[in-house]
Amino acid sequence: MRQILLSARHLRAFYGTTRVLHGLDFDIAEGGVTTFLGANGAGKTSTLRALSGMIETTGEVRFRGQAVAGKATEELARLGIAHVPEGRGTFGRLTTEENLQLGAMARSDRAGIAADIARVYGYFPRLSERARQQAGTLSGGEQQMLAIGRALIMRPKLMLLDEPSFGLAPLMVDEVYTILRKLKEDEGVSMLLVEQNATAALALADRAYLMETGEIVMSGLARDIGRDENMRRAYLGY
Amino acid sequence: MELFLQQVIAGLSTGGIYACMALAIVMIYQAIDQLNFAQGEMAMFSTFIAWQLLQWGLPYWVAFFLTIAISFLVGIVIERVVFKPLKSAPVLSHVVIFIALFGILNSGAGFIWDFTVKTFPNPFGTKPLFGQSVISIHDAGMIVVISILLVLLFAFFRYTRVGLAMRATAANPDSARLVGIRVGWMIALGWGMAAAIGAVAGMMIAPVVFLEPNMMLSILLYGFAGAVVGGLTSPFGAVVGGFSVGVIENLAGTFIPYVGRELKLTIALALIVAVLTVRPSGLFGRVVVTRV
Numbered sequence: 001m002r003q004i005l006l007s008a009r010h011l012r013a014f015y016g017t018t019r020v021l022h023g024l025d026f027d028i029a030e031g032g033v034t035t036f037l038g039a040n041g042a043g044k045t046s047t048l049r050a051l052s053g054m055i056e057t058t059g060e061v062r063f064r065g066q067a068v069a070g071k072a073t074e075e076l077a078r079l080g081i082a083h084v085p086e087g088r089g090t091f092g093r094l095t096t097e098e099n100l101q102l103g104a105m106a107r108s109d110r111a112g113i114a115a116d117i118a119r120v121y122g123y124f125p126r127l128s129e130r131a132r133q134q135a136g137t138l139s140g141g142e143q144q145m146l147a148i149g150r151a152l153i154m155r156p157k158l159m160l161l162d163e164p165s166f167g168l169a170p171l172m173v174d175e176v177y178t179i180l181r182k183l184k185e186d187e188g189v190s191m192l193l194v195e196q197n198a199t200a201a202l203a204l205a206d207r208a209y210l211m212e213t214g215e216i217v218m219s220g221l222a223r224d225i226g227r228d229e230n231m232r233r234a235y236l237g238y
Numbered sequence: 239m240e241l242f243l244q245q246v247i248a249g250l251s252t253g254g255i256y257a258c259m260a261l262a263i264v265m266i267y268q269a270i271d272q273l274n275f276a277q278g279e280m281a282m283f284s285t286f287i288a289w290q291l292l293q294w295g296l297p298y299w300v301a302f303f304l305t306i307a308i309s310f311l312v313g314i315v316i317e318r319v320v321f322k323p324l325k326s327a328p329v330l331s332h333v334v335i336f337i338a339l340f341g342i343l344n345s346g347a348g349f350i351w352d353f354t355v356k357t358f359p360n361p362f363g364t365k366p367l368f369g370q371s372v373i374s375i376h377d378a379g380m381i382v383v384i385s386i387l388l389v390l391l392f393a394f395f396r397y398t399r400v401g402l403a404m405r406a407t408a409a410n411p412d413s414a415r416l417v418g419i420r421v422g423w424m425i426a427l428g429w430g431m432a433a434a435i436g437a438v439a440g441m442m443i444a445p446v447v448f449l450e451p452n453m454m455l456s457i458l459l460y461g462f463a464g465a466v467v468g469g470l471t472s473p474f475g476a477v478v479g480g481f482s483v484g485v486i487e488n489l490a491g492t493f494i495p496y497v498g499r500e501l502k503l504t505i506a507l508a509l510i511v512a513v514l515t516v517r518p519s520g521l522f523g524r525v526v527v528t529r530v
Binding site for chain 1: 399402403405406409410412413414415416417418419420421524
């Protein structure tokens, strides 16, 4: 059994007074990919937002043994949670390179930062071609790569990925997932992946949780979930 | 021709002051999406501090830099104490606080230093530069000081990590938090810098308009005009706007009959209305599209 990196108990989340998560319990293992699947509005994005302190929560969250519920977003980022948000969070008026440098805001090792930016350009050669370009002019796929690259430069202990396939052409989805696989295998980055594209997510993930209307309704190994009859009919379409 | 050139240069030197005020306004607008009506009074108060330091016998440039440092710290304190707790309050609360700040600083300065008009020393002297009458040495000095300030600010935002973090915060605060930027402190820093920039503007213009609690009223309006012309979302635009307003008001005051000195301010206000009607986002501003 791998070490537990993050665990949530009775996690509830609210937008104003509306409760959107109704008490989630889950664990995320170190070094693996965990995916949260579910339909639109099931609470996947809210789960990620709850974990990085962007919405009001109650319940307990432990990250690397430390109680972190209620901490500010920027402090969670500094503890090693890199959230690649829905819509990618691009700083559109800054250049591609500046967007990457922003990933290093909590670091002070100049040489290490430069090396990491070069490494990101290695993974995403398209980005190095567009280093001086305003990031807002990049294509959707390129912005997704930029967001993942920026998160990598944070040297995260856990990456939260919110629908990396969203709005991308199928070929681009393949490209993004190929790189995520590489990051998983070569760099050992732990990831929490939220997806509507269940096929792509289950192929990459080790563990999977299935969400419906703010609750976890099924959990298990990704390959078992992928074989589950109901799951296949509802979300995989075969 | 010589008159024209003279008026353009005089316009550029006061325009530099408007540019500073416009920049200070834009920096706070970018940080908290509000117009700081008290920006001028903050600058006025800073200028009084400088005056006090000079009265105590400090050399001009020591008082100058000390005032900048004090203003910077006070700007940060104002943000931390007054505006941080207000951050999710409605717009009207902000407006009321700005007006309160305006009144407090204005009557506070009057209470401490009284309302009599004081002269403020001019560090450059009043002789014409190079013995010609085209540009006075004070105008030239003002342009140089403001230029140095603007170049330093540009370098800060363009080449330093904190500058990058501040730009990222202005562009997208949610994303900035996600990469670990302490957004609250970036906003406080913006306040400090705006206060310091205002202090420079106040100290530079005080020898011209004289020192008294209401000295910055019209200057602030010109600053608003500059910020609106350039676009409230663009620091670069604010600077260009400030300089343009300075040149335009000066030329209009000189060359359009009946305008004279009295109606100069009217021109600035007309400019605000005209730009907002024709191009609401300003010459360099960007249209903000909000998804609903």
